[in-house]
Amino acid sequence: MSIPRRVFIAALGSAPIMALQAQxxxxxxxxxxxxxxVPFAAxxxxxxxxxxTGDLISKALGQPVVVENRGxxxxxxxxxxxxxxxPDGYTLLVGSNGPLTVDPLLHVNLGYDxxxxxxxxxxxxxxxHALIMSNKIQAKTMSELVAQSKNAAVTIAxxxxxSATHITLERLKAATGANLTHVPYRGGGALMPDLISGNVDxxxxxxxxxxxxxxxxxxxIVAIAALHRSKLAPDIPTFDESGVKGFTAQSYIGxxxxxxxxxxxxxxxxxxxxxxxxxxxxxxxxxxSLGSExxxxxxxxxxxxxxxxxxxxxxxxxxxxLAGITxx
Numbered sequence: 001m002s003i004p005r006r007v008f009i010a011a012l013g014s015a016p017i018m019a020l021q022a023q024x025x026x027x028x029x030x031x032x033x034x035x036x037x038v039p040f041a042a043x044x045x046x047x048x049x050x051x052x053t054g055d056l057i058s059k060a061l062g063q064p065v066v067v068e069n070r071g072x073x074x075x076x077x078x079x080x081x082x083x084x085x086x087p088d089g090y091t092l093l094v095g096s097n098g099p100l101t102v103d104p105l106l107h108v109n110l111g112y113d114x115x116x117x118x119x120x121x122x123x124x125x126x127x128x129h130a131l132i133m134s135n136k137i138q139a140k141t142m143s144e145l146v147a148q149s150k151n152a153a154v155t156i157a158x159x160x161x162x163s164a165t166h167i168t169l170e171r172l173k174a175a176t177g178a179n180l181t182h183v184p185y186r187g188g189g190a191l192m193p194d195l196i197s198g199n200v201d202x203x204x205x206x207x208x209x210x211x212x213x214x215x216x217x218x219x220x221i222v223a224i225a226a227l228h229r230s231k232l233a234p235d236i237p238t239f240d241e242s243g244v245k246g247f248t249a250q251s252y253i254g255x256x257x258x259x260x261x262x263x264x265x266x267x268x269x270x271x272x273x274x275x276x277x278x279x280x281x282x283x284x285x286x287x288x289s290l291g292s293e294x295x296x297x298x299x300x301x302x303x304x305x306x307x308x309x310x311x312x313x314x315x316x317x318x319x320x321x322l323a324g325i326t327x328x
Contacts, residue, residue, distance in 0.1 A: 029089055029265050030063040036255075038094045039078025040159055041071040043189015045127060045206035048290065049253040050094035052283055053124055056276030057269060071186040074162025075099035076110060083112035087258040089265035093118070095256040097164030101313040105320040106162045108327045115313065119261050120305040122273040123254040123295040125287050128226035129168045130236075131156075132210040132219050136198040142176070142223055142242035145202075149179040157183045157191040157203040168225060168249040169204040171319055175244050195219055206251050208291040225249040232291055252312070254295075254305050266302055274300040 034057065038050045047069060054065035070078035079099035085091035093099070100114045131142075137154070139145040148154065158165040161184045173180050183200050185191040188209040194200045196218045203210070207226075211233060213219040223239045224230060225248050239247035255273060257266060277284050277294055284294045298304040320326075 029262075029268060030061050032090065033064040033066050034058075034061075034089070035066050035068055035091050036094060037078045037082050037091065038067060038069045039071060039075035039096075039099050040069065040163075041185070041187030041190040042069050043192065043209075044159055044187040045208050045251060045292075046075075046094050046096050046253055047187065047189060048208070049124055049287065049292070052286060053094070053253075053255060053273060053276075056283055057272045060272030060276060061268060069187075071190075072160070074103050074106070074160040074166065074184075076103045076107065076112075076162060079103070079114070080111040082256070082258060083117040085258050087119075087260040087262075089257060089261050089269065091258065092121070092269070093256050095254050095309075097167075097251055097312065097316065098160070098162055100256070100309055101316045102164055102167050103162045104313075104327075105167075105316055105325060106327055115310065117259050118256040119259050119266055120302050120309060121255040121257055121266055122270045122301065123252060123299040123305040123308055124273060124277060125292040125294050126250045126252040127206045127208045127290075127292040128224050128230075129165055129204055129249040129251065130207040130210040130224045131172070131202060131204055131222045131239075132195065132213060133202040133222055134195055134198045134200065134219055135217075137201050140220065140222065141237075142239065142244060145222055146176050146178045153179045153181045155183050155201045156180045157185055157195060157200045157205075159188045159191070159205065160184045160186060164249070164251045165204045165206070167316060167319055167325070170325055171249065171322060172204070172239075172244070172247070174322060174324065175247060206291075211291050230291060232289075252308070253292075254308075256305075270300070270302050 036054045038047050040046045051067050054067050058065040075098035082093035139148045188205045191203050195203050207224050210221050214221045221236050223237050223242045225239050
């Protein structure tokens with residue numbers, strides 16, 4: 001069927017207008033609320049940092065940022081949702097070790113490929129892991145805890161199967177021979193009430209999540225998986241000092257978008273985050289006060305975060321081998 005000449009000419013005439021409208025739509029980004037998906041329950045490190053980051057984006061770009069918690073699957077449920085979202089910059093993921101670099105090592109059939117389905121925006125921060133115990137547990141040192149676990153299994157909670165803290169717990173078990181039973185939750189914040197009440201014996205979680213409990217006397221941190229003691233709590237030894245030589249682990253937080261999100265949109269988001277987390281800024285100081293380390297200027301770029309993710313993926317692959325973890 002042939003197209004009438006007048007229809008063809010009209011279509012040609014409208015093409016520049018349509019192109020101009022598309023350019024204006026891109027230039028106007030954002031013109032409605034942005035949804036920032038946290039793939040864990042409220043109250044944990046990813047949730048806290050995600051809300052701080054969302055506030056920075058909102059202030060810089062002049063639109064509300066709606067933070068949504070979609071926990072489960074070690075972060076994979078929320079990550080899959082964002083991976084298949086429209087790549088227009090209005091649905092973003094608070095990305096961390098679990099959904100980006102750990103889940104592929106634990107699950108055969110993920111609903112997304114973390115290295116192919118996301119466009120990195122910016123790394124924001126990272127924080128060491130800590131082993132915190134209920135006050136019902138008398139062990140105050142790592143050696144005491146290992147000895148106690150040989151008499152009866154000690155239950156240790158994490159933010160979920162496939163989370164970064166799950167990998168750290170498995171590595172610790174392999175390194176010490178401790179009899180530790182994993183109890184997965186839907187996020188770091190979700191496990192804290194059970195830790196305080198003694199329903200679980202302890203938790204492997206982010207230092208920023210554990211520190212308020214330790215300082216408030218509601219539980220006690222046995223060790224942190226860092227190279228050095230924290231200035232915020234110099235009384236807490238590192239795992240290395242506690243006899244687990246060279247044992248370090250951390251969680252990182254950053255923002256990613258669905259792949260094929262326009263480069264101009266990614267740039268706007270990246271600049272909003274980088275400017276908001278500049279040295280000495282209120283947001284940067286807030287993260288530091290929580291026990292986190294703010295990402296370097298290079299890591300606060302899309303390129304730098306992409307390289308960081310790929311390097312961490314390989315590190316996690318080696319950690320999983322050492323802990324004897326295979327995909328299921």
